[in-house]
Amino acid sequence: MSENLYPPFGILLVDDEPAWLLSLSVSLERCAGITNIITCRDSREVIKTIERQEIGLVILDLVMPHLGGEEVLALIREQHPEITTIVISGMNQLETAVRCMKMGAFDYYVKTDDEDRLINGVMRAINMIELKRENREMSNRILDGSLKHPEAFAGIVTTNRAMHAIFAYIEAVAQSPQPLLISGESGVGKEQIAQAAHVLSGCRGPLVAVNVAGLDDSVFADTLFGHVRGAFTGADQARRGMVEEAADGTLFLDEIGDLSIPSQVKLLRLLQEGEYFPLGSDRPKRIKARVIVATHQDLAAKQSTGTFRRDLYYRLCTHHIQVPPLRERQEDIPLLLDHFLKEAAGALGKKKPTPPKELVQLLATYKFPGNVRELRAMVYDAVSIHRDRILSMESFFKAIDRQDGQRIELLSPPQRQNLFGGIERLPTFSEAADLLVTEAMSRANGNQSIAARLLGITQSALCKRLKRVK
Numbered sequence: 001m002s003e004n005l006y007p008p009f010g011i012l013l014v015d016d017e018p019a020w021l022l023s024l025s026v027s028l029e030r031c032a033g034i035t036n037i038i039t040c041r042d043s044r045e046v047i048k049t050i051e052r053q054e055i056g057l058v059i060l061d062l063v064m065p066h067l068g069g070e071e072v073l074a075l076i077r078e079q080h081p082e083i084t085t086i087v088i089s090g091m092n093q094l095e096t097a098v099r100c101m102k103m104g105a106f107d108y109y110v111k112t113d114d115e116d117r118l119i120n121g122v123m124r125a126i127n128m129i130e131l132k133r134e135n136r137e138m139s140n141r142i143l144d145g146s147l148k149h150p151e152a153f154a155g156i157v158t159t160n161r162a163m164h165a166i167f168a169y170i171e172a173v174a175q176s177p178q179p180l181l182i183s184g185e186s187g188v189g190k191e192q193i194a195q196a197a198h199v200l201s202g203c204r205g206p207l208v209a210v211n212v213a214g215l216d217d218s219v220f221a222d223t224l225f226g227h228v229r230g231a232f233t234g235a236d237q238a239r240r241g242m243v244e245e246a247a248d249g250t251l252f253l254d255e256i257g258d259l260s261i262p263s264q265v266k267l268l269r270l271l272q273e274g275e276y277f278p279l280g281s282d283r284p285k286r287i288k289a290r291v292i293v294a295t296h297q298d299l300a301a302k303q304s305t306g307t308f309r310r311d312l313y314y315r316l317c318t319h320h321i322q323v324p325p326l327r328e329r330q331e332d333i334p335l336l337l338d339h340f341l342k343e344a345a346g347a348l349g350k351k352k353p354t355p356p357k358e359l360v361q362l363l364a365t366y367k368f369p370g371n372v373r374e375l376r377a378m379v380y381d382a383v384s385i386h387r388d389r390i391l392s393m394e395s396f397f398k399a400i401d402r403q404d405g406q407r408i409e410l411l412s413p414p415q416r417q418n419l420f421g422g423i424e425r426l427p428t429f430s431e432a433a434d435l436l437v438t439e440a441m442s443r444a445n446g447n448q449s450i451a452a453r454l455l456g457i458t459q460s461a462l463c464k465r466l467k468r469v470k
Contacts, residue, residue, distance in 0.1 A: 205249025284328025
């Protein structure tokens, strides 16, 4: 786990002073968690080092024997323009700084500057390099339309193009240390997406999942950060928090939209500073896990109303995935139905039943407020009471009727009135009935049995109506 280096590309420190190299290396690791550091004392070896190893950032001293910093900077810009360079110097000279910036340096610092200022500059450079790499990776994925690691998504059953675009995006950002926000309605499979991102991240630590919904501020802090012995009454032993449990892995925070404002402040500090305090401790610990969060709520709307911190929202949505609901990927319904029939039959010790051909069309007329999770529950219920070779549709009818009935009852009087708000002349009963019959047959793809169920009438009554419409 200590083999996991951050960032994934090397940071080359170039200076002829061993003490400065050691001091800067220790500061970068202690204050920013940067461990992928290579040092070089001879400026003549810089280009050779770059060609031997994957270097993304060079921190270059200006005054050195053999080749000066400006000469090395010019060589880097000429031979390896993709590499970012920060120049440091013992002299505070504006003209020199301007000249280096014009030559292509990302930034310029004086060695006597505040150490935090230099470290913050290094972190900005790292973030910029990571974003460039992710954008390049995304462009390549979109152009070739392929996945490098399709096995990571084997547990997600889909042929939907939007879902495959999400898979390509996950492959591109999986190794980024920045937070990943997964949005989507309940039951769309956000945790499976988080699991795939964790697998692709290359992290050797575990995926630690925490549902933060309903946690008050003190419980949230204790759950995430842990406590030391004697931190509060009953704290007889120290306890590691989930952040520490997820070291070298992924911390997955579900239902982040339900987090209280005080807890949001704590999470923001964890993400911004990369450190936290266990309850009762005055010594900070550094987070060594990638953070993924998920919510079924609209965080953009919540931050505009003041119920979700704006700064935390923008910190979380550096990488953002919106998982489409099942009603927007109806081509997946036959695949998911077959998958869940196999799964349920195996779990219940039964032979896989044969679904009637009308079942897929029936499910296609339903909006699935519970999405994939709801379909799975429907299939398990049907298979549990299954007796014959052909699967009965009765339990599906009951589940759909129950949910549709609840939605109708939940319509308030203003909502019912708005159903006719755009119609200048109300249709007659006969015209309205004909329109309903036509719409039901369209939604049922011509299946009279399903259309009759949608309308709440018998099939024989529908046949009479159809003769009248024709």
